[in-house]
Amino acid sequence: MHILGQILFTGIILFAILILYRRIRFITSTIRLGKEQRIGGDTKRRWMNVLLIAFGQKKMFRRPMAAFLHLLIYVGFIIINLEVLEFIIDGLSGQHRFFAKVLQNWYPTETGYNAFYNILMNGFEFLTAGVIIACIIFLIRRNVLKIKRFTGIEMTRWPLLDANLILIFEIILMTAILTMNGADQVLQDLGSEGYINTGTLYISHKIIVPMVENLDVGQLIIIERFCWWFHIIGILGFAVYVTYSKHLHIIMAFPNTYYGNLAPPATMNNMEEVMNEVKMMLGLQAPETGMQEEIARFGVKDVTDLKWKNIMDAFTCTECGRCTSVCPANLTGKKLSPRKIIMDVRDRAEILGRSVTKDDEGSLFDHISKEEIFACTTCNACIDICPVSIDPVAVILGLRRYIAMEESLSPADWNMMFNNIETNFAPWKVPASDRFKWAEFMVPNKK
Amino acid sequence: MNKKRDMEVPLMADLAAKNKTPEYLLWVGCAGSYDERYQKVIQALIKVLNQASIDFAVLGPEESCTGDPARRAGNELLFQMQALSNIQVLNNYKIEKIITPCPHCYNTFKNEYPALGGNYQVIHHTELLDQILSDNPSTLKSLDDFEGKKITYHDSCYLGRSNNIYDPPRRIIEYLKGTLNEMGRIKADGLCCGAGGSQMFKEAEKGAKDINIERTEEVLKSRAEIVTTACPFCLTMLSDGIKAFEKEDDIKVLDIVELFEKPDDKPAS
Incomplete structure (x- = not known):
């Protein structure tokens, strides 16, 4: 079973990489349809812009409410990716909670779980909850409050759907993590084999555990495994989806601010x-002879x-x-x-x-x-x-x-x-x- | 200070004939040359320059359009013709420093002429006034009293967002003891008057309202008695806006430099 899972997982990862590679090639070659232009110089200022504008989201804070909610999703996204790393290691090697095992072996504790891993996982859970809340508020802003900025002649069916899909997608992915952790904790309590002690993960313990604690081991394992596979396949699917979507900014924001114009904005390019x-x-x-370039x-x-x-x-x-x-x-x-x-x-x-x-x-x-x-x-x-x-x-x-x-x-x-x-x-x-x-x-x- | 000296307008060509080069060229711009209302701003500016003993001259008949409106409307060829001819004139006179009251001329000289071989130190008149007030305030006295007067300032896009000049005009108002009543959208968030990008020279595209009306509503909301600006096009657009609301008696539209004029010399908007 393990081996089959590993092979399936490896296959899925390779397939996702292949599609992503093709998408990246398409996007870069499409960008290259544009005329050549040398953008360089002042490397220090360019990196500062990447740091402040892209990474630090400086310009977002001119609208503090949206900036704060966006920051929640952004920080959640970046940090939860650390957990995805564990997912990938687990999936490829056929283990469960690789980091928990490594940490526990490296620094065994009497409590039976590694405090660092517990804090890390609890941190992820708080971020996960933050992402869910922010996404719900964003959905309300778009669809209930109908904030004017999200309307306009260009906001036709696809752009509106795209925006909502991303938010719903993120909510579902985050819910899968919490559900998985909840089922995992009940399995730990039941002493099920392979489920290493993580210590209490507060959010899933409070919300998910009461919903699943009466299920039997088989059902719990199905839920836990389903959420795990759903999350990792979801993440990979999302990565591919992003390349078709407006959501590509999560990657492109960085090169785009690096290559951003440094001259005063009202400077028109000289022909x-x-x-x-x-x-x-x-x-x-x-008149230069021979240089008569059409x-x-x-x-x-x-x-x-x-x-x-x-x-x-x-x-x-x-x-x-x-x-x-x-x-x-x-x-x-x-x-x-x-x-x-x-x-x-x-x-x-x-x-x-x-x-x-x-x-x-x-x-x-x-x-x-x-x-x-x-x-x-x-x-x-x-x-x-x-x-x-x-x-x-x-x-x-x-x-x-x-x-x-x-x-x-x-x-x-x-x-x-x-x-x-x-x-x-x-x-x-x-x-x-x-x-x-x-x-x-x-x-x-x-x- | 005698009146004749106040009004003196030295010509670049005359000075060159005497082998003299002034420290600054005052670039008047097309609005200053032809727009009756804006000519008053130039007069006020020239008085101030003379009072502060600034060593300047104008090109007079040798001045020409910088090419900015042509360039913004897409006519690069015409822009290049204007720009390259101007640069020839400026370089012939060995001009190094240019004062101009027009933010569009300012931007073109400062940011666009260098690529064509025209390199100058460009100073907007509000920057110069601000400089004089901080270095040598005794030379510059306003003939009006603004104690307790509510004044608002409209940022020109080409001065503000495009060239980061937000504070000098505001410091001048504060120096003159005016009460600065800011509008909602100011500085980097400032709303355009509607004239930029060569809109000044054509009918607006179809829409719900004119941009200068949108801006004037904000001016009126500030409850200021004077709305100041530092751009000839903004001045026109705001004056038209105030007229459209029939508020000429309640609020004056002035260029920053006109704050130094005698109250009765100030044109009604």
Whole structure:
């Protein structure tokens, strides 16, 4: 039986690794659809950002209530993974509570259980309970209180379902751990073979034990084993699910904050090919022969015109909607939602990523309308508030460049403004010769 | 201080002819050059600069759009034309320090011209005023009394979030003994006036309300008697907002530098 379990377990682990490997390859190659961009320098500041923004969740704390609940789930998630490590060792080696055995052998106690292991397990149980409570509150916030941030045109069926699935999934996984511990403790009390003494695990003892203590050994073992298998297969399934979900931020938050923009946010990237062209026109630079590199396209029409970091942004987004909740355009009822822009980039990138030729008839404009693109005030509030260093404005401005330079389809007012700058050197229809008129009456001795 | 000196506007070209280079260039910007309301702000600024004996000059007819509105609207080619021509002019005059009251010009000079070969020390006028008040306060006196006056300050996105200038304008208000009545959304959480990203130069997209109305509601909620700002576009948007609520008699819209003007010189919003 043990051997069969071990083989099954090893098989499941290998299968999960294979699927995960393929998913990771898909995501990285999809991110690489973006244009090359060298992001480096100031390594110290970048690591500080990873530490503070990703690991320390600094930006989350601008909204303390959500931050606290999120922190519970986050800490729970990270630390409970230590227990998953024990699960994996147990599963591969066909043991039960490997760490408990090791610790007890290493430091035998009269009580019959290792105090350190007991404290550790109790700690996990408290976190488990914390995660369950936080997930329930999050579900209430989404589905009962219907907090505005979680709604919007982009929050269609899948994104809403995705968010709820994750929360429900976590509640079920955590319940499995507590149930398993409860059954385990009754088995310990009954002296069942292989169930090493863990000492009292308070939460499961209080909640689960009263529910299962009247069952017989066989039933208890079935419950305990079922929960164990359910939890570990659940965790692996969840790991695969995450790669299809908004929940990918648990991984991507780290590289994305590392590669986050360090320049002041209102700095637009310089289009060197245009600059060099203009320099030649103005006679500031000799025309370089042989370097006549054909400019593929001005601005952004598709995700392949974006930089890879923009696509990484899209895979990092967890659709929390903080960006949209501070967007002045969205707040006043315009169609623009920065979250939608980023979700559209991910949708489009995944379509192209799946296509073999990496080329089809489509473009980002199938997902994003001009009305959205033209509504942005570039106030950068969305960039500032994003807890994982995503930049929606870069995408919007890239699309504007395509519309202005490739299509010449900017709003009529803007075309007029372009005209004014070209002829009057000011954005308004004013005579260039009047530029210094403002000073006339201030300089009585002039003229 | 005599009036003529107060109003003096030295021209870069004139100084260059005498082989002189001033310490600062005052970049007036398009709003300061053409917008009647904002010309008043420039006048106030020039008086203050002269009072504090700041060694400056303007480009006058040689000034041109920085290219920011073209760039934000997607026209990189036009931006590059403007920027590279401006950089030629600035570098010809060997300009090192630029004072400007326009946060959009400020941002472009400071963060975007370096990639094109234009490297300057850029100072926003609120930073300069704040500096003068801390180094040499005797040179700068407000002709108005703000004791107990409720003043609020609207952060410009390009000054605040984009360039981290939150405190200098607030310190100036405090220095003038005004009571700072902050709005709900300030500093990094500040709400845009609606003009950024070249919105100033086009009709707003369809929506439930205009952004400047949303912001003006917050201004009115602050119960301030004066709303200050430090950006020509914010000034226009807020003035329009106050007018839309017909509150011109209750609340003035001023640039920070106009707090140094005589009360009767101050334009009504």
